[in-house]
Structure formats: structure tokens, C-alpha cells
Amino acid sequence: MNPISLANQSLAELSNWAMYSAIAVYLLAFLAACAEWTFGTRGAIARVSEKDSKTAAAIRLEEPAEAAERHSRTGNAAARETSGGGTTVLTPPASAPPKRPEKPGAPTDGPGAAGDIPKADLVGRIAVSLTALAFLLHLTSVVVRGLAVGRPPWGNMYEFSTAFALMATGAYLGLLAARKPVRWLGVPVLFSVLVTLGLAVSVLYVNDAQLVPALHSYWLWIHVSAAIISGGIFHTAAVVTVLFLARERWEAAIASGRSGGRLATVWQRLPSAQTLDKLSYRLTALVFPLWTFAVIAGAVWAEAAWGRYWGWDPKETWAFITWVAYAAYLHARATAGWKGRRAAVIGLVAFAAFVFNYYGVNIFITGLHSYAGV
Amino acid sequence: MTAGGPRLGVVGWLRWLWRSLTSMRTALVLLLLLALAAVPGSLVPQAGRQPTEAAAFRVRHAWLSPILDKLGFFDVFSSPWFAAVYLLLFISLGGCIVPRCVQYARAMRTRAPLVPRNLSRLPHHESWHSAAGPEEGMSAAASVLRRRHFRVSFEPGTNGPIAAEKGYLREAGNLVFHAALFGLLVALAVGSLFSTTGQKLVLEGDGFTNTVTQYDDFNPGTLASGDDLEPFGFRLLGFSATYQRSGPQRGTANSYVARLRFTKGTDAPARNVRVEVNHPLNVGGTKVFLLGHGYAPVVTVRDGKGKVAWSGPVPFLPQDSNLRSVGVIKAPDAVDAQGKPDQLGFSGLFLPTVRLTRKGWLSSFPAPDKPTMVLTAYHGDLGLGSGVPQNVYQLDSKNMTQFKDSDGSPFARALRPGDRMKLPGGAGSLSFDGIKQWASFQIAYNPSNSTALGSALAMGLGLMASLFVRRRRVWLRAVPMPGGGSRIEAAGLDRTGSERMAEELATIAAELRDKIPTTELNAKDSTFRKPHQEQW
Numbered sequence: 039m040n041p042i043s044l045a046n047q048s049l050a051e052l053s054n055w056a057m058y059s060a061i062a063v064y065l066l067a068f069l070a071a072c073a074e075w076t077f078g079t080r081g082a083i084a085r086v087s088e089k090d091s092k093t094a095a096a097i098r099l100e101e102p103a104e105a106a107e108r109h110s111r112t113g114n115a116a117a118r119e120t121s122g123g124g125t126t127v128l129t130p131p132a133s134a135p136p137k138r139p140e141k142p143g144a145p146t147d148g149p150g151a152a153g154d155i156p157k158a159d160l161v162g163r164i165a166v167s168l169t170a171l172a173f174l175l176h177l178t179s180v181v182v183r184g185l186a187v188g189r190p191p192w193g194n195m196y197e198f199s200t201a202f203a204l205m206a207t208g209a210y211l212g213l214l215a216a217r218k219p220v221r222w223l224g225v226p227v228l229f230s231v232l233v234t235l236g237l238a239v240s241v242l243y244v245n246d247a248q249l250v251p252a253l254h255s256y257w258l259w260i261h262v263s264a265a266i267i268s269g270g271i272f273h274t275a276a277v278v279t280v281l282f283l284a285r286e287r288w289e290a291a292i293a294s295g296r297s298g299g300r301l302a303t304v305w306q307r308l309p310s311a312q313t314l315d316k317l318s319y320r321l322t323a324l325v326f327p328l329w330t331f332a333v334i335a336g337a338v339w340a341e342a343a344w345g346r347y348w349g350w351d352p353k354e355t356w357a358f359i360t361w362v363a364y365a366a367y368l369h370a371r372a373t374a375g376w377k378g379r380r381a382a383v384i385g386l387v388a389f390a391a392f393v394f395n396y397y398g399v400n401i402f403i404t405g406l407h408s409y410a411g412v
Numbered sequence: 413m414t415a416g417g418p419r420l421g422v423v424g425w426l427r428w429l430w431r432s433l434t435s436m437r438t439a440l441v442l443l444l445l446l447a448l449a450a451v452p453g454s455l456v457p458q459a460g461r462q463p464t465e466a467a468a469f470r471v472r473h474a475w476l477s478p479i480l481d482k483l484g485f486f487d488v489f490s491s492p493w494f495a496a497v498y499l500l501l502f503i504s505l506g507g508c509i510v511p512r513c514v515q516y517a518r519a520m521r522t523r524a525p526l527v528p529r530n531l532s533r534l535p536h537h538e539s540w541h542s543a544a545g546p547e548e549g550m551s552a553a554a555s556v557l558r559r560r561h562f563r564v565s566f567e568p569g570t571n572g573p574i575a576a577e578k579g580y581l582r583e584a585g586n587l588v589f590h591a592a593l594f595g596l597l598v599a600l601a602v603g604s605l606f607s608t609t610g611q612k613l614v615l616e617g618d619g620f621t622n623t624v625t626q627y628d629d630f631n632p633g634t635l636a637s638g639d640d641l642e643p644f645g646f647r648l649l650g651f652s653a654t655y656q657r658s659g660p661q662r663g664t665a666n667s668y669v670a671r672l673r674f675t676k677g678t679d680a681p682a683r684n685v686r687v688e689v690n691h692p693l694n695v696g697g698t699k700v701f702l703l704g705h706g707y708a709p710v711v712t713v714r715d716g717k718g719k720v721a722w723s724g725p726v727p728f729l730p731q732d733s734n735l736r737s738v739g740v741i742k743a744p745d746a747v748d749a750q751g752k753p754d755q756l757g758f759s760g761l762f763l764p765t766v767r768l769t770r771k772g773w774l775s776s777f778p779a780p781d782k783p784t785m786v787l788t789a790y791h792g793d794l795g796l797g798s799g800v801p802q803n804v805y806q807l808d809s810k811n812m813t814q815f816k817d818s819d820g821s822p823f824a825r826a827l828r829p830g831d832r833m834k835l836p837g838g839a840g841s842l843s844f845d846g847i848k849q850w851a852s853f854q855i856a857y858n859p860s861n862s863t864a865l866g867s868a869l870a871m872g873l874g875l876m877a878s879l880f881v882r883r884r885r886v887w888l889r890a891v892p893m894p895g896g897g898s899r900i901e902a903a904g905l906d907r908t909g910s911e912r913m914a915e916e917l918a919t920i921a922a923e924l925r926d927k928i929p930t931t932e933l934n935a936k937d938s939t940f941r942k943p944h945q946e947q948w
């Protein structure tokens with residue numbers, strides 16, 4: 039073997055080593071995130087007994103009477119304060135909760151996984167730090183793989199899966215970096231990242247790095263990276279949507295006086311259904327144009343490579359299905375009677391179509407895009 | 413007349429139908445149907461795109477296929493029901509966006525909407541005392557808002573109220589996005605009516621002129637005749653491929669290059685051009701793509717009388733990435749040792765770098781390092797005269813007899829270039845004289861490319877405006893105070909529900925208070941709340 043190939047081989051091994059380390063650290067991060075939920079349980083229960091309410095929910099549901107009272111109190115205070123000076127402060131006083139539910143009596147956001155328990159909070163922070171460390175190892179693995187194979191590291195399903203999982207973690211850490219309080223996303227996000235990477239290293243791994251000549255194009259960078267980034271953010275939106283459905287059920291149960299079910303302490307610590315719904319919408323609306331761009335870039339590439347921009351190849355067909363399904367989701371959000379649950383289900387169907395396009399189409403269906411390497 | 417509710421009448425029904433069709437709910441259901449309708453198109457091989465797979469599928473699912481055929485599942489994307497879904501969707505879209513465009517144009521011309529009576533009821537509001545009189549305060553406010561690109565409606569010289577609005581681009585973007593969908597539809601329609609595509613396999617040294625008869629396979633659009641193809645031609649001077657020789661990527665192609673001697677029109681001077689994967693040759697909108705490549709062993713077949721029955725290169729078709737290729741050689745004019753017509757046929761493999769394993773003859777590298785041809789031979793009737801068009805890459809051995817070796821096993825030989833094999837019984841011989849390469853080209857003309865690209869870009873831009881621009885309104889009012897000065901009330905409403913409105917309103921108010929002094933007595937109130945961090 040000549041020196042160049044040796045160097046490539048050892049780079050590929052380095053990439054694999056970084057990947058196994060990343061998986062190990064992700065696993066630790068996952069356990070820490072689970073521990074945060076477990077330790078936080080006591081806090082949630084304590085608050086219930088403290089408030090002495092019948093249902094676990096009542097503490098998070100502002101009772102209408104109480105809310106009304108609070109409103110009048112703050113109103114009076116403001117009026118009293120200002121009667122001398124003739125100035126009215128129309129803004130809510132600073133002591134008011136940062137964000138009120140839009141209707142009095144509507145559920146408010148839960149306290150998060152740690153449930154105000156300091157120990158749980160500490161474990162939660164450790165989970166985030168471990169996630170960040172795992173992300174760096176994961177990033178190293180992907181970059182080094184790119185150097186080893188001398189092209190963008192997303193030429194087969196192993197590489198696609200690892201890049202997609204990287205973006206999924208990236209989207210989660212990105213939200214945290216933007217100071218969004220989304221630590222509660224850790225458990226489900228790390229779970230799917232671990233499953234994806236586990237499948238990637240065990241089932242999908244390919245050592246040889248053959249790339250069909252049609253992929254020798256700068257469009258590989260543009261089109262595929264846009265698709266992968268979209269995938270990472272769609273994934274986060276889908277996780278939030280699942281949590282929305284769970285929390286919404288819980289809220290409905292509480293509102294009708296039933297118990298919140300066995301996992302009530304989990305649902306109760308999540309943000310309100312309304313907040314979750316808004317978050318998943320924002321994430322989807324944020325990436326939908328990028329996904330649109332990915333599809334258009336794919337069409338431009340197909341025109342440059344095969345002489346037609348759209349040929350209903352299975353991969354193109356599923357990109358179309360995904361796109362139309364997400365458009366339907368955005369529509370549903372603006373259609374009376376389809377907001378909430380139904381829109382959420384459409385959003386999940388759209389994400390399922392996205393995932394099927396990468397796993398189902400590559401494995402079960404043959405087409406021009408068969409670069410699967412499985 | 414029947415008793416009961418009011419009768420709708422024909423016009424009433426039509427109106428009801430139209431209103432239902434153009435409702436958001438119908439649009440949503442049609443969108444979901446469109447996604448659903450595309451699914452079978454990916455699961456069942458489409459006859460137009462993958463004819464061989466579709467045929468194989470029909471054989472495999474013999475009982476199901478007639479039903480699928482009736483449903484149009486082998487040709488989903490031109491089936492009537494698929495067309496029905498998207499045409500209904502586009503009618504709905506037209507009925508939806510035309511009125512919205514009219515509304516939008518009207519909104520751009522009319523004044524901003526009425527001012528709510530009680531500004532403090534709005535989710536974001538501010539109020540403070542100003543030393544200036546109401547008119548002065550309001551005209552200052554109007555100029556602050558104008559500088560921030562709000563559309564302001566305000567009667568100068570009054571106490572207000574001011575109504576201002578910003579973010580009209582949101583609705584405009586949404587309309588552009590939806591209108592651009594029509595552009596895409598038009599592009600797809602024009603493409604399927606007027607585009608032409610065709611494939612041609614060209615041997616090194618051979619030529620091609622762009623006329624229908626020259627193609628191996630030609631697919632014109634519904635209204636394209638193929639009579640007015642772009643006039644050009646080329647000769648394939650040579651094809652070269654380079655491959656990674658070592659490392660984990662051994663065998664991967666580094667480049668494919670076809671060198672052409674190209675002539676445009678009939679009398680333009682010829683020039684040399686290169687065509688590579690992803691780098692087609694563009695001739696006035698018609699593009700020549702490099703589609704594939706392979707080897708063509710050059711052979712000479714002599715018959716039983718020693719006469720040359722066939723001579724020349726024969727393209728073999730690659731089966732894998734190391735270019736293990738299959739092919740057939742036909743010599744219809746051959747005669748046997750007695751001089752009686754007895755056609756000869758050969759079928760077998762070409763292996764650029766041969767490797768014999770237990771699984772059979774393989775190729776271990778795509779370059780011709782150890783080229784070998786493995787052939788078996790037949791004699792009899794090639795079936796060329798039957799009138800049924802025949803695939804040149806297949807041997808119809810129905811009426812042929814395979815030659816046998818002396819031990820009775822089927823006759824087969826492995827040949828290196830320069831080798832010659834003699835057929836048993838003096839039936840003739842075949843010599844392997846050399847190797848040529850061939851390249852196949854896709855020649856495509858689609859007049860809708862620029863329409864499609866333009867629509868797609870408009871769609872993307874419209875979408876971004878529609879999703880990222882916030883449409884918001886700001887209102888201000890000044891109330892004269894008995895002791896002089898005025899109280900200024902401001903409120904904002906973000907129709908997209910974004911929390912950034914609080915911040916924006918605070919900035920506007922702060923700017924205004926910089927311009928017109930606040931009274932001392934409310935200095936303490938003028939410290940503004942910091943906008944809350946958005947909570948998720």
C-alpha cells in the first residue's frame with residue numbers, strides 16, 4: 039500500500055474512534071438527562087402537596103378566580119401608585135410572571151425537567167455539557183471522515199446518518215445557545231441521536247468510499263448539506279410536536295378533572311401545549327424555506343447531471359411528498375378546525391416522509407439516486 | 413315549492429360550490445391528497461421511466477398488475493386522477509389568490525385601520541407624560557414611525573390618533589409564493605408538451621447528427637414532432653476515464669471525459685469540445701450529457717468458408733462498477749463448411765481486468781489492465797428475418813444450437829486481445845483484434861427550464877418574505893393634560909404573535925421621548941421595562 043492510502047486509512051480509523059467516543063459520551067449525557075427528570079420528580083410532587091390541590095395540575099393551572107383577583111390587585115396597585123402623579127403605567131408591573139397565558143385560567147409553562155430541585159438542575163447542566171462534548175467528538179468524526187475520503191462526508195447512508203444526527207444535536211444545542219429554555223428536549227433528542235448513530239455504526243457502516251461520478255459536483259455540498267440541516271431542525275420540531283401531543287392530552291385530562299396519567303409528573307414539567315405548539319411551528323417555518331431550497335437545488339443539479347430537472351424518480355417523489363406535507367402543515371395552522379392536534383399530526387406525517395426518503399427509499403426502492411451503499 | 417329552508421337555485425349552488433372549493437379547508441385536503449396520490453408513483457415502477465422494472469414487476473405480480481393497470485398505477489404522474497387532484501388544487505389556488513391580490517391592492521391604497529378605543533387593552537402598550545403639547549407630540553411620533561418605514565396615517569396638526577402599519581411584504585410574499593406555483597405548473601406543462609430527450613451510444617471514431625432517425629431511443633413531448641431539432645453533429649474522438657488506483661477508494665472513477673469534434677448547423681467550422689459528467693455541452697438550449705461508457709471489443713468473424721462474415725467493434729454493456737460487461741456478436745451472413753447459410757452468434761462477457769473466482773468470471777478493476785473476453789457460440793437462425801424488432805444486445809437462441817466441445821460440454825473460450833478461437837467442426841473462427849471504448853449521451857431539449865427556475869426562485873423569495881416578515885401595527889394617541897403637556901399612549905399589535913413587538917414598541921417610545929421631553933414628574937415611570945425574554 040502506498041503512503042497516501044495508509045494516511046487515509048488511519049484518518050478513517052481516527053474518524054471511527056471519534057464516533058465511538060461520541061456515542062459513549064452521548065450515552066452518558068442521555069443518562070444524566072434522564073437523571074435530571076428523575077431527581078426533578080420530587081420537586082414536582084412537593085409543589086403539589088404544598089399547594090394542597092386535588093390534582094397534580096392545579097398548581098400549573100391558574101384558577102380563574104385567583105387570576106382575576108391578581109389582575110384587579112395589580113390594577114389597583116398601579117392606580118394607587120399613579121393617582122398622585124397622574125401617570126398610568128399601562129404595562130404590567132415587573133413582579134408579574136414573565137409571560138401570562140393568553141386566557142386567564144389557561145395552563146402555564148411547567149418548570150422544566152429539574153422541577154426547581156437544585157440537585158436535578160446540576161445534573162441537567164452536566165447533561166448539557168456532556169452533550170456539547172459529544173457533539174464536538176461527533177463533529178470531529180464527521181470532518182475527519184471527510185478528509186479520509188477526500189469529499190463531502192455524506193456520500194452513503196452511514197455518512198448521511200452521522201451527519202443527520204450531528205445536525206439534530208446541533209439544532210438542540212443551537213436553541214440552548216440562543217438562550218431558549220429547552221433543556222427538557224435532551225432526553226428525546228439524545229435518544230434518537232443514539233438510535234441513529236447505533237444503526238449507522240452497526241448496520242450501515244461501509245468502509246469503502248466509492249462515489250458514483252454523478253456525485254462529483256459542487257451541488258453535493260449545496261443540495262445535500264441543505265437537506266441535512268433541514269433534517270436536523272425538522273427532527274427537533276417533530277420531537278417538540280410529539281411532546282405537544284402528550285402535554286395537550288394531559289392538559290385536556292386535567293381540565294376535565296381526570297388524573298394526568300402515570301407520567302403526569304413528566305407532562306406537568308413541560309411547557310404548556312400552546313408554547314410547545316408555537317415552538318414546533320417556529321422551527322418548521324424557519325427551515326421550510328431551506329428545505330424548499332434543498333429541493334430546488336436538487337432539481338437544478340438533476341438538470342445539470344441528467345438533463346431533466348424533475349423526473350419523478352422515487353427520491354424526487356418523496357422529496358415532493360415531504361414538501362407538500364409540510365406545506366399542508368403550515369396551511370393547517372391557518373385553517374379553522376385544523377389547528378392544534380390535527381396540524382401536529384400532519385407535521386409528524388411530513389417528518390415521517392422525510393425520514394422514509396432517506397431510509398426507506400434507499401433500502402427498498404431503486405432509482406437513479408441509489409448511492410445507498412447498503 | 414317545497415316547504416323548508418330557502419332554495420339555493422343554480423346560481424346559489426354554483427356560488428356555494430365555488431366558495432367551498434376555494435376555502436382553506438379544501439385547499440388543505442387537496443394538498444394532503446396530492447401528497448398521498450404521489451405515493452404509488454414511487455412504490456410501483458413507472459412504465460415511462462423504468463420500462464424494464466415495470467415489465468418485471470408485471471411478471472412478478474401477475475394477478476395484481478391488471479388492477480394496478482386499470483388504476484393507472486404504472487403511469488401515476490400522467491393519470492387522470494393525479495391530474496384531477498392538482499388541477500382542482502390549482503383552481504382552488506386561483507380562486508383564493510385573485511381575490512386576495514385585489515384585497516391587498518385595496519389595502520395598500522386605503523388608510524390604515526381604525527384605532528382601538530382603549531389602547532391599554534392591547535397586549536403591548538406604553539404610556540407616559542410629555543411636556544410638549546399633543547400636536548407637537550403626534551407630529552414627532554409620525555416622523556419617528558416614518559423613519560422606521562412604517563406606513564403612517566395621521567392628520568397633521570391634530571392630536572392624532574396615529575395608525576401605522578409595517579410588514580406588508582409578508583402578504584405580498586405569500587401572494588408571490590402562491591402565484592409562482594402557477595409558474596411551476598406552466599413550466600411542467602410546457603416541458604411535458606414540447607421537450608425532447610433521446611439517447612445515443614457512440615463508438616470512438618463514430619459520429620452523430622441530431623435527427624430523430626439517429627437516436628437509439630427518442631422520447632418527444634406530446635406536441636413535439638422532433639422535426640425541428642437543433643441542427644448539430646459531433647464525432648467522438650475519444651473517451652477516457654481515470655480511476656483511483658489505490659487506497660480505500662480503489663476503482664472509483666476520478667474523471668470521465670468525452671472529447672468531441674463538434675459542428676453546429678451545417679456549415680460552421682468544426683471545433684473540439686469536452687463533455688464530462690455534470691458538464692454538458694449546451695447547443696442553443698439543447699444539452700448533450702455524458703450518460704455512460706463502456707468497452708467495445710473489436711472482432712473479426714470468419715465463417716466455414718474462411719470468408720469474413722462480420723468485422724468491427726461490438727459495444728458490450730457494463731453490469732457493475734468494475735465494468736464487467738455483457739454483449740453479443742451476430743454474423744448473419746455466415747455459411748457453414750459446405751457453403752450453406754448457417755448464421756453464427758456469440759454471447760458472453762468482457763472483463764477489463766479479469767479475475768476468475770469460484771463465483772465465475774469477474775472484473776476486479778474498471779480499466780483495461782487484463783482485458784479478457786469469454787464467449788460461447790451458437791449456430792442456426794438468429795431470428796433477424798422474423799420481422800419482430802430485435803434487441804441488438806440480446807441473442808435470441810431459440811432457433812440456434814450451441815456448439816459443443818469434444819467432451820460434450822458447452823463450447824466456451826476465454827480470449828485475450830490478439831487471440832483467435834476456432835469453432836468446432838470447422839464452422840469458422842473469431843479473432844479478438846482489439847478494444848475500443850464507447851460513450852452514451854443523453855440529448856435533451858426543454859424549453860421550460862428558465863420558466864421553472866424563475867418560478868422556483870420567486871417561490872423561495874416569496875416564501876421567505878411570507879414566513880419571516882412580521883406584520884405589525886402601532887397606534888399612538890395624545891391626550892391634552894389640564895396643567896399643560898400631554899399624556900401619550902402607544903400600543904402595538906403583532907399579527908404574527910411574535911414577542912418581539914414589546915421590544916420594538918419600547919424602542920419607538922424611547923426614540924420619541926428623546927425627541928420630545930418628558931415631564932419631570934413622570935421621569936421615574938419612563939424607565940422602561942426591559943422586554944421579556946421570550947419564553948418557550
Ligand code: HEM
Pocket residue numbers: 362364365368369372434435436439443501502504505506508509586590593875878879
Ligand atoms: C398548490 C398548492 C399550495 C401550496 C404548495 C401552498 C403552500 C403554502 C405554504 C407553504 C404556506 C405557508 C407560508 C405562509 O404561512 O405564509 C401557505 C400559506 C397560505 N396559503 Fe397556500 N398553498 C397552496 C394552495 C393554497 C390555496 C389553494 C389557498 C386558498 C384556498 C391557499 C391559501 C393560503 C393562505 C391564506 C396562506 C397564509 C396562511 C397564513 O396566514 O399563515 N394556499 N401556502
